Amino acid sequence: MKTKLNFFLIIVLLVVLAGCGTNDQSTATENQSSKDTHQNNSEVADATKNEQALETDGQIISTTVAITEITDQLELDLVGIPTTYKGLPKRYKGLPEVGLAMDPDMEIIKSLKPTDVLTVTTLTSYVEETFTQTDTPATYLDFESVEGMYEGIQYLGEKYNREEHAEKLVEAFEEKLAEIEAKIKDQESPKVLILLGVPGSYLVATEESYVGDLVRRAGGVNAMKETGVEYISANTENLQQAEADIILRMAHGMPEEVVEMFNKEFKENTIWRHFKAVKNERVYDLEEVLFGTTANLAAVEALEELVKILYE
Structure with a gap:
């Protein structure tokens, strides 16, 4: 009788331990699942955040070398660049060329579906009519002076969420130019x-x-x-x-x-x-x-x- 009782108690104990082990494993699995889900959600959120940051850049085309060099400093992506014999930033290597600043290739420009085509005010008389007739969104930057360039850089910074980049770029220019001007006053x-x-x-x-x-x-x-x-x-x-x-x-x-x-x-x-x-x-x-x-x-x-x- 005592042997049977001991055997019965051993069976009950094994069942209880098995049950506890299952619960622990289930809890651990649930915790890990919760962690994985949280991690996945975080990764999705980060990816969405990064995607949104890129989307703010839009589909931008630069039509002049000067503008292209500035968009590079502002870390802006482009979908089209000017045709030029001058060197352009490595960031834009391999991008479609859209022709000369004074006479851009509208067929290529329209195929790129731009949200903003960047040009300068000195070329207004050459390109404005064409851009208007083709319903092409264009921004005319006043680069006729250093001050105008500053304003253009700041405008792009505000428009494309690059205010800090723009501020640093303008400040660096102002400091260097002020040093030079002070020497010859x-x-x-x-x-x-x-x-x-x-x-x-x-x-x-x-x-x-x-x-x-x-x-x-x-x-x-x-x-x-x-x-x-x-x-x-x-x-x-x-x-x-x-x-x-x-x-x-x-x-x-x-x-x-x-x-x-x-x-x-x-x-x-x-x-x-x-x-x-x-x-x-x-x-x-x-x-x-x-x-x-x-x-x-x-x-x-x-x-x-x-x-x-x-x-x-």
Whole structure:
């Protein structure tokens, strides 16, 4: 009888232990399942958050080199880039090219379904009608001066949730430019004539132009007093009367051809020999990479180069 009782108690104990083991295992499984579910939910939330962050960038196309360099600094993704012989940031390697800034390929642009096509105000007369007729969303950034570029960077920062990037970029520029300007504040201001060459012709840049703005920041006085326009046409007789101390020659596209054109003009048109700057050998050809027609991220380097030229 005692043996049977002991056997019965052993059976009951095994059943109880088995039951406890099952409950423990069930609880552990439920806890692990809860952890896995929580982890999965977190991963989904993170993925959604990242996806939303990318979505705020939209389907952006940049049509100029200057804008493309800035969007790179703001860590903005693009779906289309300008066609250019100049190097573009590695971030955008392999992206579809949308043609020249002045004459973009609308077929390619429309195929990319952009939510924003970035261009500059100086090209408004070339592209606005086409963009309007094709119902293409476009943003015109004013890069006609360094200040305008600052505003454009800040605008993009606000529009695409890159305020911190934009603020740091602008602050870095302001500090460097302020240092350069402080060095030349006591220098005597030279009078500067700025010529913008295009194959076969040239215009005169006013202080309203980007390079005109740089010359002002470098302490120079523009030989042309016109306001409200970036470039004007003028005959050489009037230019001579301006008595410029320095002549700066810049190219817009095909720089080698433009320099050759300038050299021929200055050699064959004898009136140039009577210019003060020519007599004193103060005629300089500006490198196109540094001195574009719109403000760009090379502004600091360009200003440093101008200071060397103006006060050598």
